[in-house]
Amino acid sequence: MRRLILLSLALTMCLCFGQAGEALSTDCKVMVRPTSGQARVVCLQVVGDGIVRVRATTANVLPDKRESLIIVPQTANPKCHISETNGTVSVKTARMQAVVSKQTGEVTFKDAKGETLLHESSGGKRFWSYRVPDREIGVDSNNVPESQRNGLSWQLVFDSPDDEAFYGLGQHQAHELNMKGKNEDLFQYNTKVSVPFVISNKHYGILWDTYSYCRFGMAEDYLQAGHVFRLYDKHGREGHLTGTYTDSNGQQIVRDEDSIYYEYACPPKSEIANRTDNGGTKNLPKGFKLDGAKVVYEGFIEAPKDDDYQFLLYYAGYVRVFIGGKEVVPEIWRTSWNPNSHKFSCRLPQGQRQQLRIEWRPDGGESYIGLRVARPRSQEARNQLSIWSEMSPDMDYYFIYGSTMDEVIGGYRTLTGRAPVYPKWALGFWQSRERYKTSQEIETTLAEFRRRHIPIDNIVQDWNYWPEDQWGSHRFETARYPDPQAMLDSVHRLHGRFMISVWPKFYCNTENYKELDKNGWMYHQSPTDDIHDWVGKGYKNSFYDAYSQGARKLFWKQMDDNLYSKFNNAKTMTAGIDAWWMDASEPNVRDCTPMWYRKALCGPTALGTSTEYFNAYSIVNADAIYNGQRSVWQGRPNEPRVFLLTRSGFAGLQRYSTATWSGDIGTRWEDMRAQMTAGMNYSLAGLPFWGMDQGGFSVERRYMAAQNVWNETGIENEDLKEWRELQTRWCQFGCFVPLFRTHGQWPYREPWNIAPDNHPAYKSILWYHRLRYRLMPYLYSMAGRVHTNHYTMMRALVMDFGTDRNVLDIKDQWMFGPSLMACPVGEYKARTRSIYLPKQTGWYDLYSGEYLAGGQHLTVEAPYERIPVYVPAGGIIPFGPEMEWTDEKPAELIQLYVYAGRDGWFTLYEDEGTNYNYEKGKCATIDIHYDDTARKITIGNRKGSFPGMLKSRRFNVVLVAKEAPKPLNMADPKGKMINYSGKEVSINL
Template sequence: MARVFYIVFSTLFFLSCATTGIEKTDNGIIVRVKQENSHTAKTIRLNVIDNNIIHVSAIPGKIFSDEKSLILRPGLKRSGTFSVYENGDEVTLSTDSLDVVIRKSTGEIAFLNKKGETLLQENKGGGKTLTPIEVEGTKGYTVHQLFESSDDEAFYGLGQHQADDFNYKGKNESLFQYNTKVSVPFVISSRNYGIVWDNYSLSKFGDTRDYADLDQFKLYGEDGAGGGLTATYTRKGDSTGTIVRQESKLDYQFIPLLENFPADFDLNNSRVTWSGELEAPESGLYRFFLHYAGYIRVFMDNEPVVEERWRTAWNPNSYKFEYHLKEGERVPIRVEWEPDGDVSYIALKALSPVPEEEQNKLSLWSEMGNGIDYYFVAGNSMDEVISGYRTLTGKSQIMPKWAMGFWQSRERYKTQDELLETLAEFRKREIPIDNIVQDWSYWPEAEWGSHKFDKERFPDPKGMVDKIHEMNARIMISVWPKFYMNTDHYKAFDKNGWMYQQAVKDSIRDWIGQGYIGSFYDAYAEGARKLFWKQLEENLYSLGIDAWWMDASEPNIQDNTDMDYRKKLCGPTALGPSTKYFNAYSLVNAEAIYDGQRSVNPDDRVFLLTRSGFTGIQRYSTAVWSGDIGTRWEDMKAQISAGLNFALSGIPYWTMDIGGFCVEKRYEQAQHYYNATGIENEDLKEWRELNARWSQFGAFVPLFRSHGQFPYREVFNIAPEDHPAYQSMVYYNKLRYRLMPYIYSLAGMTYFNDYTIMRALVMDHGKDPEVNDIGDQYMFGDMLMVCPVYEYKATGRTVYFPATTGWYDFYTGKFIDGGQKQRVDAPYSRIPLFVKEGAIIPFGPEIQYSDEKKPEHITLYVFAGKNGTFSLYEDEGVNYNYEKGAYAIIRFNYDDATKTLVIGDREGSFEGMLQERRFNVVYVDKNRPQAVDPDAKGIEVVYTGAAQKIPLEK
């Protein structure tokens, strides 16, 4: 009571005092900080969004920008009461959930819960640095915010990256958009808070420095001579043209740098090595950055630090590794590289050591903004933090039910007949499918951006779409924000100043045919977004197209260009310089189609798939895929942690190219050899196993789709019917469809409960500290634990069973105690799956497409050991009536003490809803193990909407 009185009294006191440097606003407070350093914050604003969300803004001046945030959802309303009190140098803003303390002398902020425990604290002194920057006449600040972090804390989120990092504690990650790299500046902590960083420019998590070239070390060649490593360029099978020279840098990362390779040396069919020794100028942990295309291996002190990796030439990959070095100690280094063709890329750089206590802090840096601008989001769980993220940035829409089914694609179907014949083959073989995809280049070669089909290859687009619909499937089509200069659509944008001009000025030709000049439209302009939709509506949506594939939405105007030139290519934008708006293109591009389609057909659910994403993109019914990844086992493994961190970034719908997109030549050659001879060589064996394993994994991510370059990705083109790869892929396809009631219920929860479908173990089992660093197994919903196999010829893998519950083997029903690691069986045809105690999982009928049958008969598996709940969600599946209350929920509650299941009263209704159905309840406990079989016989229950209590053990 005394504290409450003090808060009220002090509030009245300081509000009456004009000299405290504190100003109360409708939503919070503004604090004036007296600091001499010109690069620190002088004015700090705290705004209350709700009891769990605080908006922090900081500037060196006095007047805050009134620019509208791109990431906040339209119509965001502030709620929650707060009070403010002053105690010496500290001012506290207090909500029902948080106390936010700011020091008047430094601007340092701390966020505390109501127990007085510090959740997050800015670095001593405030941790804020703001350095003036001016670009193209626009002024702003390069900003850096540093927070303290406890040793046991873990960080996740940041979007989707390919270095196979899971827990980002002590790691570094550059946040920019590129093919296979999706940057979302939202970080979530294992301590159940998150930071939504409101900035659209190039950003960094961790170390703010750029990676430096190898000449930061003393380098010695193979002969011991100082000044550089020995670079040896050799043609395979021909040593006469070998070139040996000394190189002090290994930096061939971008197009302009390729001219530094030896003149007249053809990289095609060659080997290059860099070898010698390096000597560090100081002792400590060095963090290395490897950029590569082709085959690469790296050795330090004659031990491999990078096992063989590969990536195609036009789409290099990046990888990071760490190595301890001692000052003055010479360490052997060797880089072995086989370029991918005559144009290929490679670079090796490093960051010098920083003290561990500094490296482990939470650090966010951005190149350009109006000031420091972030939202602190607290919760009692990671789900609550993600709910806060969506409170700010927008609800995730419920995807159409058919989007939960299987998607088939390939690099492209070249003709109308090819596409229709493929879909017909699925139906003939009774392999479930809901969607087929028409990727790029369906237009006439010289008319990219026309949105018109090539009449010779696609003579009847409307008829093609109609036939797809007649076969009970949907079609998604690739639409790029790219336009050739000669198209009418380019000219329509250009006359309004809505085309980026640098690519045209520089006559950049793409890779198609003779090479054509074009550029991308400026999606930051409202008028341009409306025009983009109008063109799509007139040319494609009018044909009955169901979904949109928004490729190259980084925007990727030219591959393998340095950062400065990338900015020139995609700017200036209608809002300002591309330096400031570098990362948010995919967000406004998605807005164009989402708003456009809902404006002309508000009853038709929008589905967008984009190669890039940004904070808030989930509000535009958008899923993101991981780009043109490689077809290697290490690429498959990296997708697990990439997908989990993307989900932890608050965006629930993610997918990948099952099997990878960019294909090693050995797999292409193996497929051609098989087509000619019918012989499965060793490379084809591996290709088939890779696709089988990847498809097993892909069946348990939010969206299930296969896509990639040749060899073709249809299951019947990967392997014959009697092959274990074929049989396994079909099994998991059908299992996915039997799980449709479960999966669609999860989709409903993403909207109504701000749920996350693909769940890192730390989300549901965070009380077990062992799970903080486990990024290669996860929960699909909170009932199923998925453990992908990502090694060739593996027949088992190690699985950690979180201590928070017991587990059942999906295939045998065997019970496993939590809190232990086990080596589990993983035969070729099966992915390890486990079900938690208390799980309730519904299985529907066998179907060929999502709405073939209504689930009148659901097999309901109940797993004993703990109490459990599940809510079966249903609606009309294709429209937005759920936003108006047209949906139904049936809640199931299992009580383990009494061994009873209660099926609750049906809540809600919608047109076409089943009035009566049967539940086949199968009960599993540790004393009666049994495999999961959707057709197993159990206790039959006729349900008409009224609650029922079912004893499961007599």
């Protein structure tokens, strides 16, 4: 007979289960031993009213686990009611309930009314034993205990209704927003950030506490085409395709291709290379010069069934793909040293040969190409919510429920850590370049911004400021940076901030490497294999083990000794270096290697194999800098806020005052469009601050050549026209994401290097710089709300208008805060674009004030100089003064634009902007409410205070109405002036 036994928590944890089907509980924790299925133990634990943790294992007891890298200690004291029937155990809170079957262990989540939110599929918990192979551990495999080699692979599958949509998972480059029916491999890579969190438009999220390589969608890997289709060459012979390689001199090689599988560089040592799969660039024609060549793979594929086949194209260089005579992949490009993947689908009929043609133009000395396809699955299987983890001690996930998607993300940050208030200057403009090579370049560039009155806050020193053979020394090369302190003082005199690049990478000859290695805190595979990087003659190197607490402390000490405290101004107690650019934090020990070798290169870690801890490096590395910098100040007054920018990310990164950028993306229109969905899904993965290399990083040769022509002749050829328009459109886009920054390879990206002063590109870029700074009260209030209310700044339309099914997969529009909908232009020479206005409200054109009804698909004007931006009825936007840096002047006069048609709310947040006094309550908020029926604005009592706060200010309230449109005028619009001294005041408009 099944029993519900109430025991103490300690007794529950150590209890040996008796008969199958028994349920044990204590407080808000239930453990069940199912009578069928693979899971022998399933545990439900209430963490909060809307959060339930679920663990499962194939062992008799749940394993003891280290403290989570993702989840912070929880202080809530949840209340719940536990009940049992013959077949189930239910754990119910005030907001939801979780029900587990005692027979199967399947879990169902319901809302407070009993309506099902999510139901585990039949057999939805699947497990496989996993042992880490020696080659993934690498040269230190003998030092890894057997207990760290063994774990579980698992798959978790839930049923999903047809009207459900999925988001999150991090930042990916596939032009995908709604992930329903899609597949995504979750690993870290330059331009790819993987986060183990998915959120549904049904107002729940799943956060799985695992650090290994994962997959969303199908659990198995994509396959070589010949494993799914019958292949025929261009002459109709079965078993292979035809590959035709033509070099730049016209020499040609024609050969049979049983697969297109040239996706990675060969590991460096022959004995290691022999252990790889059959793929890799080593199998391309020997001695053939790829750069400048033309390659065609062609033939026919025959599908085993009618289906929409899902393909994965891996590429560097220029690629086009045709199937059945139709172009299914228009030309795409990626630089040769940083390959990309591209997903596409194609409907194929059963048993009919369809022509396949891949046209590839390699663009560099070593280039990559590969085509894979997913095994056919039923539409039902594709539409399920499926998560697979390669290696974990057990299945461990959190179900998070909320009445809105914001509440779900709030639950995620309750689990993973509250975001601090990021420094105000970080919301301003950043100028970067790959790279400033001298201190003089840094100083003169910032001075030129000031001379031209172009707003800017932050200038960035990218990599290689050290002596050539001293990567990881954290020391400036004296010949190029003769007086770093004078450079930093110059930047600060110009009211700038200075960010510097620090990699977790060290040359083996540096003292820092030796100090870390002496303690066992360096990865050894790279130097053992004699890997040399691309600098100068090439130098042996490796990365430090950020999973070790001791290594993190030493890593920070080396940064502190050589950079941070060394350049602090002890007299004024201000930092010389304001922020950190933590590059290559995937970690990227070597590009373009097979997955197993990447694991060997970045492990074993202090916590276990890199197979188990594959994805979490960026968060432990961020821990090192955040807690390291804060330890330097130890509570002294005016402590500057930590700020990190990292090229990789993971769940919980926000708690370390860390933002992420989208890596070394290309400079093409398709790359710009990909950042729109990348930024939205990264934000929906719960991480609030994101940006990109505005303008793209890696540059096509045609743009370089066009810039040379301009420099030599002053002629703006067609490629230069396109380059300037691309940079302009990207700047317009960048104004409406959390981080507004430009970066990239040559041609340079400073506005005057993009176009001359009288060019529409220069004028538009300057206009959006100034708009960004006028919006600072709006932007910083959002940053405050991120901290206080777990807010999300870059908001896919589903977050605010999810009941309108038209918005579930809009990839190129989003809300930037509550009152601005950005609609960037992502096509060359486009002067109009199609938009959708969500039906829940009316909308106003930001520039003209013209009113448009919601629920419409429209084609609207998009001139070179502007992108469409709309404000919802009820929107409130505070515009501040014209400024050239964020703390140049206080917002004594705010132009408060109010848009009629609905009631509106806005909370103005302010503090000192750069220190941690807000943690002690030294901040202020002002609630603003617009009553549309009465046409009345109320500015509420100010709450709180801080040193330097404006005790009185003016609000010039400008009402924009359907019957009275007003064009945007941020300087001196006609409105009603309110003199405000901190007490509530209301006026009729």
